[in-house]
Amino acid sequence: MTMWLRNVRLETGEATYEDGSIKTTADLFHIQVTEEGVVQAIIAASSDVPEINAFDMKGKLALPAFKEMHNHLDKTYLSIGWKACRPVKNLSERLDVEATELENLAETVTQRASAMIELHLQYGVNHIRTHVNVDPFIKLKNLEGVKKALAIYEPYITYEIVAFPQHGLLAHPEMPDLLRQALRSGATILGALDPAGIDRDIEHSLQMTMDIAQEFQVDVDMHLHDRGQVGYYTMDKWLDMVKEQNFKGRTAFSHAFGLSKLSPAVQQQFAKKMSEYDVEIMSTIPISLNHQLIPIDILRAEGVKVALGCDGFYDCWSPYFSGDILEKLYNFCEYTGKSNERALRQSLGLVTQGITPLNTNGEQVWPVVGGEASFVFVEASSSAEAIARLPKNRQLMHKGKFYIPNN
Known part of the structure; x- marks a missing residue:
């Protein structure tokens, strides 16, 4: 009827x-x-x-x-009470802190992921791309828990699951096979993380990522926090591999902070290259203006698809949470000075694919x-x-x- x-x-x-x-x-x-x-x-x-x-x-x-295109359903503390972040000096220490609590949090992953999904639904999201930790500490436990949570809400959402090597692809010898197991067990996209800053071997990390992606014929979504020339080189090297290995249209760069401090001319030139190889950008619009925004307007003008995500919220990385993807868009428009009707109206596409x-x-x-x-x-x-x-x-x-x- x-x-x-x-x-x-x-x-x-x-x-x-x-x-x-x-x-x-x-x-x-x-x-x-x-x-x-x-x-x-x-x-x-x-x-x-x-x-x-x-x-x-x-x-x-x-x-x-709305579409939430960069999320971590498995990480949130939602539903288990208040917990502030432990102070750390660098990313490596933050990863160590996370590793110490992964086993305990794995027992409540379905409950916590469900709380986060419900919040997104209330804010108007009907599609979630979630990264899920796959690592030597909890193996596939988070993946199984997140899958259970997503199944509960299937009448209201569609989703993609990224098998995410949060603690590095090369540091632990079992990681490549764990990622393969995840892709056989319900993950739909292969994740990657800072081939320079975490894996400390750009070429090896990128090639292993490409090999696994080709083996399973899945897309790749890379967390790229590395800034400056290292971050830019990583992306440029990957695009060369995309061309050489016929991987066009199957890549997303999340964060892509290496684009932020390039000259506008280089940003435009690289945006053309990303558009040529149909690479998407998944941005989380950093709240701190100390972290310079990547050139989203330049990227979009050159035909690069850009989408927003809330990332993780209220977890060991940040005590704050809103979970409102529209608020992320509000922040972007405010930071970039969009105040007229057309500019605001057309920015909506960042949260609707x-x-x-x-x-x-x-x-x-x-x-x-x-x-x-x-x-x-x-x-x-x-x-x-x-x-x-x-x-x-x-x-x-x-x-x-x-x-x-x-x-």
């Missing part, structure tokens, strides 16, 4: 005022959704629709459901009949207002199913 979503606000275009400023226009519509979660019809709200199996959205704005209600010319392109009925309903007049005001009480629909929180 189909359902009707009545009085849904949709962006329809834009108007230009005499002073040159832009206003996003919107109107009310009824949307018919099939049992399979597909948009069957979109008609003006002035039209009559059946009262049976109809839901009045009361003028709430529909946005594309490129889907925006209006295209760059201000023409309506979403939603469409035959498309997936996945929405976030918010109290806002436009997507620009939603980004700048961070409306609460969001309602997620995933493929025609409303998510209703348990609490």
Whole structure:
């Protein structure tokens, strides 16, 4: 049986005022959704629709459901009480601290991951790419626990699982086989971490990563924190391997801090190369402005796909948490000075895998009949207002199913 979503606000275009400023226009519509979660019809709200199996959205704005593209479901302390971070001097010490608690935390991974998933659902996320620790300390325990949590929420989310060698690929001889086991046991993407800073052998680390990825025919998502020339060299070397070994369209660089302090000309040149090899960027928009942002606007202008993620929150790495991917977008827009209607509106694609209600010319392109009925309903007049005001009480629909929180 189909359902009707009545009085849904949709962006329809834009108007230009005499002073040159832009206003996003919107109107009310009824949307018919099939049992399979597909948009069957979109008609003006002035039209009559059946009262049976109809839901009045009361003028709430529909946005594309959000995508959380860099997350760590297995790391959070959510649901187990307050715990501040132990101070450390460097990344190596932080990894040692994490290793000491992995075994105990593994016993509650499904519970903790579920708490994090529920938070994302309440904020409007219907897709999660989660990195999951695979290491000599807990083997595949975190992977099994995260899989159980994700299975509970399958009616409301899709997901990708990255087998993540948080403690290095080369430091422990069993790691390559552990990653292979993870890919046989439900992980869908191969992770990697700082071939220079952690593995201390860029070429060997990259080649082993490529070998495993080719063996299992999976994509690669690399955590790259290394800055400066080392970080840039690592990415450039990988792209050379992508060309040589026919791996185009299968790479994501997470963080990619090595891009941050290059000259704009070099950033643009390298962005063209990434676009040529269809490399994606997964950015977590560092909260501290001491960490210079990577050139997201330059990357997007050259056709590089960029997505945002909240990373881990409330864990041994940070005591803070919001978990709101829209807040990450708000931070990016504030840091980069986006204040006009178009700039705010088009930035929405960073959290929707490129889907925006209006295209760059201000023409309506979403939603469409035959498309997936996945929405976030918010109290806002436009997507620009939603980004700048961070409306609460969001309602997620995933493929025609409303998510209703348990609490």
